Amino acid sequence: MNRKLNRCAVSRRRGAYTLEVAITMLIFLGALLAMLEFALVSLRYNALGESARRIARVVIVRGEQATPEQSVLGPTAYVGTADDSSDIAAAARELLVTMPPEDVDIRVEWLDADTREGDRVSIQLSYLHNPILPGLLGSAKTLSATTVTRIVH
Numbered sequence: 491m492n493r494k495l496n497r498c499a500v501s502r503r504r505g506a507y508t509l510e511v512a513i514t515m516l517i518f519l520g521a522l523l524a525m526l527e528f529a530l531v532s533l534r535y536n537a538l539g540e541s542a543r544r545i546a547r548v549v550i551v552r553g554e555q556a557t558p559e560q561s562v563l564g565p566t567a568y569v570g571t572a573d574d575s576s577d578i579a580a581a582a583r584e585l586l587v588t589m590p591p592e593d594v595d596i597r598v599e600w601l602d603a604d605t606r607e608g609d610r611v612s613i614q615l616s617y618l619h620n621p622i623l624p625g626l627l628g629s630a631k632t633l634s635a636t637t638v639t640r641i642v643h
Contacts, residue, residue: 520626527627531619534588538615538635541572541582541594545613546639548581549598553605553641564611565600572596572615582615589617605641612638 552563563578572582572591578598583591595616602609616634621627 523622524627527622530588530622531631531633534617534619535633535635537585537588538594538617538633539637541585542613542615542635542637544581544585545578545596545598545615546611546637548577549611549613550639550642552577553607553609553643555607555643562605564598564605565603567600568596568598570596593617601638607641607643609641610638611641612636 549563552560554562556562561577568576568578570576570579572579572586572589572594574596579591579596582594582596586594597612597614599612599614600609601612614634614636616632618630619633620630624630
């Protein structure tokens with residue numbers, strides 16, 4: 491009779507151990523997915539910011555005093571995606587490896603409505619980020635980056 495009680499106690503302990511491991515693994519995997527999601531959002535946000543700065547570098551040297559080999563950009567606003575064939579999209583595309591280029595929106599506006607040296611240019615990039623596990627890790631969020639700079643020449 492004593493042996494039978496021992497087997498029953500051992501069997502219950504195994505069940506409790508299995509349940510503890512399952513709960514611990516769920517918490518661990520949830521934390522791991524949350525860290526992965528945070529890292530992906532950070533990577534994409536930083537890539538958008540650096541892409542905006544690269545576009546700014548392209549635009550500020552393409553004012554009215556641009557060299558003959560380069561075409562003047564502006565003052566008409568540019569609206570497109572990173573998948574376009576323009577010089578503006580090409581400047582951003584190589585940094586956007588974690589995002590489909592056709593989903594990254596680019597907007598360039600000449601704030602002073604001209605391409606003279608010293609005039610301001612605003613570059614805005616945006617991307618709709620969908621979480622790895624929608625619902626569990628939140629809903630879709632728009633990531634955006636903006637930079638404003640002055641035309642150099």
